Amino acid sequence: MDCIFCRIAGGEIESNILYQDDQVIAFPDINPNAPVHILVVPLKHIESLVDLTASEEPLMGHMRAVANRLARDAGVSQKGYRLVVNCGPEGGQLVPHLHLHLLGGRKMGSLG
Amino acid sequence: MDCIFCRIAGGEIESNILYQDDQVIAFPDINPNAPVHILVVPLKHIESLVDLTASEEPLMGHMRAVANRLARDAGVSQKGYRLVVNCGPEGGQLVPHLHLHLLGGRKMGSLG
Numbered sequence: 684m685d686c687i688f689c690r691i692a693g694g695e696i697e698s699n700i701l702y703q704d705d706q707v708i709a710f711p712d713i714n715p716n717a718p719v720h721i722l723v724v725p726l727k728h729i730e731s732l733v734d735l736t737a738s739e740e741p742l743m744g745h746m747r748a749v750a751n752r753l754a755r756d757a758g759v760s761q762k763g764y765r766l767v768v769n770c771g772p773e774g775g776q777l778v779p780h781l782h783l784h785l786l787g788g789r790k791m792g793s794l795g
Numbered sequence: 796m797d798c799i800f801c802r803i804a805g806g807e808i809e810s811n812i813l814y815q816d817d818q819v820i821a822f823p824d825i826n827p828n829a830p831v832h833i834l835v836v837p838l839k840h841i842e843s844l845v846d847l848t849a850s851e852e853p854l855m856g857h858m859r860a861v862a863n864r865l866a867r868d869a870g871v872s873q874k875g876y877r878l879v880v881n882c883g884p885e886g887g888q889l890v891p892h893l894h895l896h897l898l899g900g901r902k903m904g905s906l907g
Binding site for chain 1: 863871874880882
């Protein structure tokens, strides 16, 4: 198990866990791109968006719902925020374990 | 009904519809930010992410699944792509009707 997100989820690497349930975990990005930059990560090791099966379709809905809750907790719900999922090399995915970026706390710029 | 996405969904404004089912519609962004830039939009007028109810949680999973299918159709599945949802003014949301951006066809840059 050399996946860094699996090691964080398993408690092997310490992180500031902001949320956890039986499906996902959330913690701050270690290289933040905005004042609020949180990752929502499924506990199950799913490599990327393209690897999600039809039965896993609800997972992204749940990740989104968790992100909304974290946006509220971080006080950025009203001003606004951005959710990003990168997939594969051209998408800019750096860690090969599916994750959703929640970004807020400043006016977001280009889509990338 | 002065919402531009509702008017596209209703056929009142012509667009190049790439996908449609009983929940969502997809068409190219008129101001593309990448060679592939497609919007996946729910037919129902939901203003933004913060307005999604718990019962609408599966909708984002479905929008993601449709985006994956469109990424495959556009030939960017393997190289990679990015999904973005902007919410509210600081998130960069320009049209007040929930939509998911699918971006690909070049290496994506910053998260914004």
